[in-house]
Amino acid sequence: MDDVRVLQLLPLIADVSSSGEVLLLFHEVVAGLGADEGVFLSCLRDDATRTSFRSMWACDPAWAAEYASNRWFEHDPWLRYASSNAEPIRSSELACSSNEEVNFTHAAAQHGFTSALIAPAPSPVGLSRVGVLCLGSADPSRFDGENFSMMRVLASALAMELHHWIAKSMREEMLQGVRLTDADLQLLHHEAAGHSSKVIGAAMNLEAKTIDCRFQRLNAKLGAPDRRTAVRVARLYGLL
Amino acid sequence: MSKLQTPVVIQSARAVLARPSVKRRIDPIDEPARPLGSKRSALVVKRADSAALTAGHKTALAATGDSLLVSADGAVTFLLRTTNFGLLMERTQRQGAGMRLVQTMVFRDVKSFEFWCAVEPLRFGDGLLFSKLVREGHEAFTARC
Numbered sequence: 001m002d003d004v005r006v007l008q009l010l011p012l013i014a015d016v017s018s019s020g021e022v023l024l025l026f027h028e029v030v031a032g033l034g035a036d037e038g039v040f041l042s043c044l045r046d047d048a049t050r051t052s053f054r055s056m057w058a059c060d061p062a063w064a065a066e067y068a069s070n071r072w073f074e075h076d077p078w079l080r081y082a083s084s085n086a087e088p089i090r091s092s093e094l095a096c097s098s099n100e101e102v103n104f105t106h107a108a109a110q111h112g113f114t115s116a117l118i119a120p121a122p123s124p125v126g127l128s129r130v131g132v133l134c135l136g137s138a139d140p141s142r143f144d145g146e147n148f149s150m151m152r153v154l155a156s157a158l159a160m161e162l163h164h165w166i167a168k169s170m171r172e173e174m175l176q177g178v179r180l181t182d183a184d185l186q187l188l189h190h191e192a193a194g195h196s197s198k199v200i201g202a203a204m205n206l207e208a209k210t211i212d213c214r215f216q217r218l219n220a221k222l223g224a225p226d227r228r229t230a231v232r233v234a235r236l237y238g239l240l
Numbered sequence: 241m242s243k244l245q246t247p248v249v250i251q252s253a254r255a256v257l258a259r260p261s262v263k264r265r266i267d268p269i270d271e272p273a274r275p276l277g278s279k280r281s282a283l284v285v286k287r288a289d290s291a292a293l294t295a296g297h298k299t300a301l302a303a304t305g306d307s308l309l310v311s312a313d314g315a316v317t318f319l320l321r322t323t324n325f326g327l328l329m330e331r332t333q334r335q336g337a338g339m340r341l342v343q344t345m346v347f348r349d350v351k352s353f354e355f356w357c358a359v360e361p362l363r364f365g366d367g368l369l370f371s372k373l374v375r376e377g378h379e380a381f382t383a384r385c
Contacts, residue, residue, distance in 0.1 A: 020321065020328040023346045047273040049284045050338035057345040061356035064343050068333055069361035073341065126270030194264040225276055225284045232267045 001034040001147050006154050013161040019056075022165055027058045029158050030135060033151055037112040037136035039063070040162045041079060042121075044129045044170070044236060047229045054166050059136065063111035072107070075100035082120035082132035088152040090143050091116035091134075112136050117143045119155035121163035128236055131166070133159035171238040178221045180239065187214055188234045191227050285338055307376050311366045318373055322380045327353060329377075350381045 009029050016022055030038035037059035044052045053073050057064045066072070073079065077096050081089065092115065096102045108116070113136030121131030135155055137143070143151065190200040197208040197215075204211070215227045224230035234240045267274055276284065307320040319330040326348040333341045347353040357363070357377070363370045 018323075019330070019344050020323040020325065020346060023328070023344060024325050027346070045273060046338075047276075047284075049276065049281050050340070053339075053341045055341070055343050057343060061345060061347070061352060062359040064331075064345055065356060065359040065361060068331070068341055068343060071335070124270075127272060128269055191264075192266065194266055196264055223284075223287070225280055228265065228267050229273070232269060232273065235269050 001151060002032045003150055003154060006032040006158075010154075010157055010161055013158075013165055016165075019169065022162070023056055023058065026056055026158075026162065029154075030058050033135060033154055033158075034142065034147070035117070035135035035137050036139075036142075037063075037134075039134045039136075040121075040131065040159065040166075041073070041076075041134075042129070042131040042163060042166045043073070043079060043083075045127065046233055046236060047224065049225075050223070052170075054170065056162065056166075059113075060111045063108070063113075066107060066111070070107070072104050075104050077101040077104060078116070078118045078134050079130070079132050081118055082122075083127060083130050086120050086122045088117060088119040088155055090148075091118060094118065108134075108136070112138050114138050115140045115142050115144075117151060117155055119152065119159040121156075121159035123163065123167075125236060129167070131159060131163035133162065167238065174237045174239065180218075180221065183214070184218050184221070185234075185239065187211070187218060188231055188240055191215075192231045192235070192240055307380075309369055309373055309376070311362065311369050316362055316366070316369075320373075320376055320380060322383060327377060327380045347377070350378065353377050353381065 006029050009025055009032065013022060013025050016025065026038060026040065030036075039055060039057055039059055041053060041055045044054070046052060055064075055067075075098065077094055078091070080097070080101075081094055091105070091108075091113070096105060113134065115137050117135040119133040119135070121133065123129040123131070133155060135143075135151075186204070187200065190203065195203070197211040200206075201208040201211045215230070219225070219227060219230050222230045222233050224233050231240070305321070307318075309318040309320070311317070315334050317332045319332075321328040321330075323346070326346045328344070328346050331343045331345075333343075335341070345356075347356065357370075357374050360370065360373075362373075
């Protein structure tokens with residue numbers, strides 16, 4: 001493990017602007033940590049009907065294809081662990097809770113994750129946004145030994161850096177794609193403060209019905225079923 | 241001489257804002273989202289799955305020089321970008337009730353790209369799109385050489 005090199009590379013992640021550059025750094029840090037494979041998965045539960053998984057794959061591309069086609073994210077024990085824990089753990093220490101999770105573990109082993117280090121990346125919004133870094137190796141004892149304590153610290157740092165980068169890029173993508181105006185953000189701020197249409201209308205010198213119409217357009221922009229969800233989405237994406 | 245003072249006029253908006261409505265509820269952000277009714281969820285899913293909206297949104301985000309390939313049903317999109325360190329691919333898959341999986345990976349050489357092509361599930365699902373994807377991928381590597 002080249003921990004000096006990893007410590008040099010980690011701060012660079014926040015500064016790069018493109019996903020290609022992040023992936024390149026990810027590849028280098030995975031190699032620096034002495035792992036053969038790496039996957040970072042970020043799960044964002046927008047609302048009751050939408051869940052977004054964003055992932056970066058520095059591993060066997062066949063594993064990415066299989067993960068998508070078999071919908072492994074529904075039975076991913078590593079993601080489940082990250083949803084309720086913050087401590088890095090070896091995959092061998094993690095008990096599977098269903099047959100599907102056992103199958104997942106076997107499938108992952110076939111793609112270079114015979115042994116794995118799981119580093120959760122928690123967020124201030126709890127279960128609504130969770131990230132997990134999986135470092136894998138074909139060597140069953142790669143993550144054993146005295147290096148493990150340093151490796152888990154560096155893996156946690158990498159997980160958090162990647163999580164921050166993805167959150168930042170999702171915010172920018174949302175702003176770019178949805179094209180929210182200042183008036184939209186003002187509406188969201190009012191709603192987040194618990195103000196009713198009448199109150200917002202009085203503050204903006206508009207009729208309450210006008211406020212309702214504006215919220216309808218805003219909800220459509222954000223793909224939210226109602227204004228409460230619109231506020232939730234805006235907060236999850238860091239718009240408020 | 242009257243000692244009455246002119247009453248101070250307070251703006252109505254401020255007066256109202258000082259008493260925020262207690263009826264409005266705010267969804268807690270650190271808990272699972274509030275469930276919707278069946279009709280409402282069906283409507284939201286229908287709107288979200290609108291292929292036109294999807295294609296328009298992604299097209300807007302694709303930068304100059306990027307290749308954007310969309311499957312016939314709009315469920316899978318591929319964004320290809322040639323970079324200094326290889327072919328960057330962003331694969332977005334939408335499935336059922338609002339699930340979206342975005343996978344970003346880099347192919348550093350033709351061999352790894354071909355290996356991925358051999359296992360990509362879309363090769364059976366949308367042959368036309370898949371052949372275009374393979375062609376564009378090879379063109380990107382040829383252009384780099």
